[in-house]
Amino acid sequence: MVDPRVPLKHPVIAGILAFLIPGAGHFYQGRLFKACIYAVCILGLFFTGMAVAGWKAVQAPPKPENGRRNVVKILKYSAQSAVGLPALYALVQRSRFYAVENVPIDQIDEPFSAPFEGVAEYRGEDGIESGAIIGTIRLEPVQTEFGKPSIAGGFIGTMDGEQVEFKLSAHTEVAKPIEASERREVLAGIVTEKEGQQNLIGQLSGHMPRPFMDWYQVPMDDQEEQELHRELGKFHELAMVFTWVAGLLNILAIWDAVEGPAYGYGDEEKEQAEEPNTTT
């Protein structure tokens, strides 16, 4: 029997709200102190874990390979998903990642520029030159000599500290739009133009930034996961523990929103202790 002083309102609605956003169910019920505790503690743990892992602690389980499900990853995500909306976005990212249109692109609709870092190697006047480049890449839609849509453009920046400018060939490849890395790889040929003819003189490879919402909570393959583990070491486990514990704690919060506190209001022991005094 729930203590009549606990305002559960509509427990099912409160439970759903508590699942979606920790603390929201209690806020709806007017239990503000508890709403604050649940929101701060659970979301605090979850986002601390995320931040420690470079915002890569949560991924929905990958698609089954050869009909075999990865049970460990399913269990990991099950615990995290109890945090609600902050973790459920991983399911959206999973469907975006596995969508048929998420493939490396070789054509674009609009030109765009982005910061770029990488390496270039080309045949210059003094022989082969190579080095690290940093600057801005500009990609634009073009048509190849056979009329096929493609990507070309240019790069302006520095190579080993010296100002350089490259024209890129019409066979530039850009990595998938949705991937678990904040870096989007680009591979392009460097060309020069003489008498209207383009000559391939080298190659440029590197990466430009990928928008946060295109890599956040996107499923990682085994190699990416091992790389993250190598980078973070024991902090990776810490981050996972924080996000799992946050999810499991929210189950307690959901239960509290639906059923009320497990042991009662909390002042029953005091009342029982006071009762003999009041009767004598």
Place this chain on the structure above:
Amino acid sequence: MNITWYLLPLAASVSLVWTSSRYEATDVIIKRSAKLFAQIILFMALILCVLLALSYNL
């Protein structure tokens, strides 16, 4: 930052959420959370001491 310091917010959050899901009265939640927090930290400290003793001179 040493990874051990992360135990403090973890223990504090677990104590607060666990106690909040058991009771409704604010003062009871705070008192019992503080007690549970101290118990967790003391228990972990005890385990640390045991591990240190076992690894002495290793």
